[in-house]
Amino acid sequence: MTGLNELPIRDDLRGREPYGALQLDVPYALNTNENPYPPSERLVKALGEAVAEVAGTLNRYPDRDAVALREDLATFLNTDTPGAGLTGRQVWAANGSNEIIQQILQAFGGPGRCALGFEPSYAMHPMITHVTNTRWIDAHRDADFGLEPERAVKVVQEHRPDVVFLTSPNNPTGTALPLEAIEAVLKVAPGMVVVDEAYGEFRRAETPSALTLLPGNPRLIVTRTMSKAFAMAGTRLGYLAADPAVIDALLLVRLPYHLSAVTQAVARTAVAHGEELLGSVAALRAERDALVAWLRAEGFTVADSDANFVLFGTFPDRRRVWQDLLDRGVLIREVGPPEWLRVSVGTPEEMAAFRTALKESL
Incomplete structure (x- = not known):
């Protein structure tokens, strides 16, 4: 069989x-x-009915611009962040937040341009940057995984990136950024500033959303997803809020009919049942905070988290600990700084299994 290296793929993708x-x-x-x-069961029934309703029209293309879905998402964001005042014209949706990121880089990045992020952060930011033929600049986070505004400003002024990624809450650390840091970057960034809020619904009560900064900042983009808090990872629906001119730019690079009729129907149904789906967020927040407290009581170093996961350490040999947990039926993530591990927040039963496995491992 032909191997990958025998194909004429781009040289920069080899390896x-x-x-x-x-x-x-x-x-x-x-x-x-x-x-x-x-x-x-009630929502499963509603989802089935929504799909059945569009099934008879699948011989036709879907709404190319997903207008109704965008209106629904705008309504949700206005509820999530009172005062946001968003309309459907300021919202865009795609197949997961990764396609949103790709479209942003296709429109504002590309050959001769660069994107800057502060790592450790979401691994797909540099990966999608690379495959869109955009140069990536890793500006690094602070030692506590935060971002000191003055340093961030200096880095942006030095490199003058076309796109800046600010992830809040940050993946894999869970760290949220103060609005002051985002505002400071916005004032000096020559290009677009993307605040990735994939875990925004899990933020603590005192942590504001960057959505509040949208008025008067036409180069700000705030991205969200339905994969996490909405419990719709299998739907593959990501979205953003921005100035209408940003959506006009993304229309230039989006693929035609990129969101299927089934995806739009499922996503709209999920938003309509948002109260039910988001009803687990408070429980997951409480479980997260309890997990942070337990890990610290056990002597671990734990990053503050505004997300639905916790980064903890430190381990001289994290692979051994990761494997020990896997041997006990608990799969967590070996990601982030070399001596740290990340665990998603699950049900009380899952968290009890994790605690037991971790104590046995150590």
């Missing part, structure tokens, strides 16, 4: 590895930050 967390059949999968609570 690279595809992104992807392990997908293993284990009793406790706590490695991909999914919401552990599945849809209720």
Whole structure:
């Protein structure tokens, strides 16, 4: 059989590895930050009815611009962040937040341009940057995984990136950024500033959303996803809020009919049942905070988290600990700084299994 290296792929892709967390059949999968609570029977029924309703029209193309879905998402964001005042014209949706990121880089990055991020952060930011032929600049986070505004400003002024990624809450650390840091970057950034809020719904009460900064900042983009808090990872629906001119730019690079009629129907149904789906967020926040307290009581160093996962350490040999947990049926993520591990927040039963496995391992 032909090997990859025998194909005429781009030279800059040779030797690279595809992104992807392990997908293993284990009793406790706590490695991909999914919401552990599945849809209720009532919602499953509603989802089935929504899909059945569009099934008879699948011979036709879907709404190319997903207008109704964008209106629904705008309504949700206005509820999530009172005062945001968003309309559907300021919202855009795609197949997961990764396609959103790709479209942003296709529109504002590309050959001769660069994107800057502060790592450790979401691994797909530099990966998608690279495959869109955009140069990546790693500006590094502070030692506590935060971002001191003055240093961030200096880095942006030095490199003058076309796109800046600010992830809040940050993956894999869970760290949220103060609005002051985002505002400071916005004032000096010559290009677009993307605040990735994939875990925004899990933020603590005192942590504001960057959505509040959208008025008067036409180069700000705030991205969200339905994969986490909405418990719709299988739907593959990401979205953003920005100035309408940003959506006009993304229309130039989006693929035609990129969101299927089924995806739009499922996503709209999920938003309509948002109260139910987001009902688990408070429980997951409480479980997260309890997990942070327990890990610290056990002597671990733990990063503050505004997300549905916790980064903890430090381990001279994290691979051994990761493997020990896997041997006990608990799959977590070996990601981030070399001596740290990340665990997703699950149900009380899953968290109890994780605690037991970790204590046995050590």
